[in-house]
Amino acid sequence: MASRCGRVVARGCAEPFGKLGQLAVAEAGIVTAKQVDRFGHLAVPYLEQGEQVLDIAFVVPTRGAHGAGAGLARAVGEQVAQIGAVTGEKGSIADGFPHHLPQASTRLLCATDKRLLFLLADPARTKAQATWQVPRDWVRGVQRLPRLQLMARFRVHFTDGSSVSVLTTRRGTIDSLAACLGRWQPSGSAS
Numbered sequence: 001m002a003s004r005c006g007r008v009v010a011r012g013c014a015e016p017f018g019k020l021g022q023l024a025v026a027e028a029g030i031v032t033a034k035q036v037d038r039f040g041h042l043a044v045p046y047l048e049q050g051e052q053v054l055d056i057a058f059v060v061p062t063r064g065a066h067g068a069g070a071g072l073a074r075a076v077g078e079q080v081a082q083i084g085a086v087t088g089e090k091g092s093i094a095d096g097f098p099h100h101l102p103q104a105s106t107r108l109l110c111a112t113d114k115r116l117l118f119l120l121a122d123p124a125r126t127k128a129q130a131t132w133q134v135p136r137d138w139v140r141g142v143q144r145l146p147r148l149q150l151m152a153r154f155r156v157h158f159t160d161g162s163s164v165s166v167l168t169t170r171r172g173t174i175d176s177l178a179a180c181l182g183r184w185q186p187s188g189s190a191s
Contacts (some may be wrong), residue, residue: 088162
């Protein structure tokens with residue numbers, strides 16, 4: 001593993017930072033180097049030779065998310081959050097996105113120059129398991145959604161027409177991922 005300017009790269013890459021990483025940081029106006037430096041080691045076992053980690057985000061899949069509070073209010077809040085959490089048919093790309101995960105785990109969405117990976121890290125954050133991955137060219141883009149209580153919310157759209165709603169703690173995370181993966185444009189809209 002090599003790290004420079006917050007980009008973790010599998011050995012053998014001639015230019016660790018890479019044009020995609022420069023573009024993502026410049027477009028987002030947010031330096032994601034801190035996240036990548038802090039958690040990039042968790043992605044290294046899953047990187048192909050020369051593959052670059054562009055961004056890592058703490059996320060909670062909306063499908064299967066557990067709310068705060070107790071009783072009826074919590075139950076209603078959790079049910080409302082499930083509405084539209086995944087669009088697309090059974091067997092779609094979004095349908096395979098992880099959900100109902102252990103609460104004590106750290107959930108990371110890792111954008112590389114080749115793939116989008118979902119990593120489930122142990123509580124000590126010393127190792128992770130890649131529970132889902134798709135090639136980058138299967139991702140159409142990221143769409144920022146209205147907040148859901150305290151959490152920032154976004155949707156990842158895929159080439160098969162499916163999409164998945166995801167929660168994170170900061171809006172900047174969404175902007176950074178959108179810079180790496182592209183901003184979602186509805187069909188027929190001007191770019």
